[in-house]
Amino acid sequence: MKRPLALSSALALLCSVASAQAAPLTVYCPMSDDDCGSVLAAFAADTGNEARFVRIGAGEILARIRAEKANPQAGLWLAGAADNFIQAAEEGLLAPHKAAGIDKVDPRFADKDGAWTPISMSPLVFAYNADLVEEAQAPIPDSWTSFADPAYQKNVALAHAASSGTAYVALASVVQLSGEDEGFQLMKDIDKNVIQYTRSGVAPSRMVANGEVALAMAFTQDVEAALAAGYPLDYAFPKEGTGFEVNAAAAVANAPEDQATAATAFLDWVLTEKGQAAMGATFRGPIVPGYVNPEARIDLSNVKLIDYDFAWAGANRARLLERYENEVRHKADAQ
Structure with a gap:
């Protein structure tokens, strides 16, 4: 009789873990609704990490993360000029993470401590x-x-x-x-x-x-x-x-563990070929050399x-x- 009970307990534990993993990543994003949605949809399709976003201006995101410092409500800050992130890092509001693939980015456009990750240029x-x-x-x-x-x-x-x-x-x-x-x-x-x-x-x-x-x-x-x-x-x-703008993204300091894990997964993904293509589809210039949006009308090279x-x-x-x-x-x- 004990074995079914143990099996039942194990299954319940697995369901609990799966449920926790299924909780979507909460993202603060200043891009348009379409751009926030398309990038996060590509992230979900490629990695299985679901995300939901709140769209507000970059300056307002900084103010909100500052106000929520003791109890963060989001795991990822997606997009905005790097200078906003530099200020946030100085205030201890970001969780450093050196993203996989950061070595492909010109060091001039990256943070040496990994407080934020460059994702595009505009x-x-x-x-x-x-x-x-x-x-x-x-x-x-x-x-x-x-x-x-x-x-x-x-x-x-x-x-x-x-x-x-x-x-x-x-x-x-x-x-x-x-x-x-x-x-x-x-x-x-x-x-x-x-x-x-x-x-x-x-x-x-x-x-x-x-x-x-x-x-x-x-x-x-x-x-x-x-x-x-x-x-x-x-x-x-x-x-x-x-x-x-060196467009950036960063994990929010002291976010819940599941949010933090999903946020760092995004930072690793966004510098991959598929991540850069997802950013490029929003007409932002690539931060990793190589991707060109064939539908873009403005020649950024000149x-x-x-x-x-x-x-x-x-x-x-x-x-x-x-x-x-x-x-x-x-x-x-x-x-």
């Missing part, structure tokens, strides 16, 4: 509506100063740097190009032309695509997505050179990039954002 681009530009008799944007041109008065949409990784990379790019005081003066001049600040970095380019404003900043993948959907959208790069120091941008993020809120625009103004 340059900033100017998105504009040619009809509205012509109607405003404004010049085609070809410089960071174009956003301050009076011809674009109340015809610009930007994301807020405190809530959007896209907008913070733009702020850090302007500061690195022009110097801090000159860069902030330009942001103040640009502010005079801004009709709306959004919480999401994707929203401004969508406003351009919908004919609501003439000009916005975006990462190239956002413009690619609009073009693929058939929207009338034009793009240009600044003659001075453009900043870029884009003039500045020597963007994302480590400096991450280390100075809190200070620059405080100055931005005090001198340019309060976060509360973002919609």
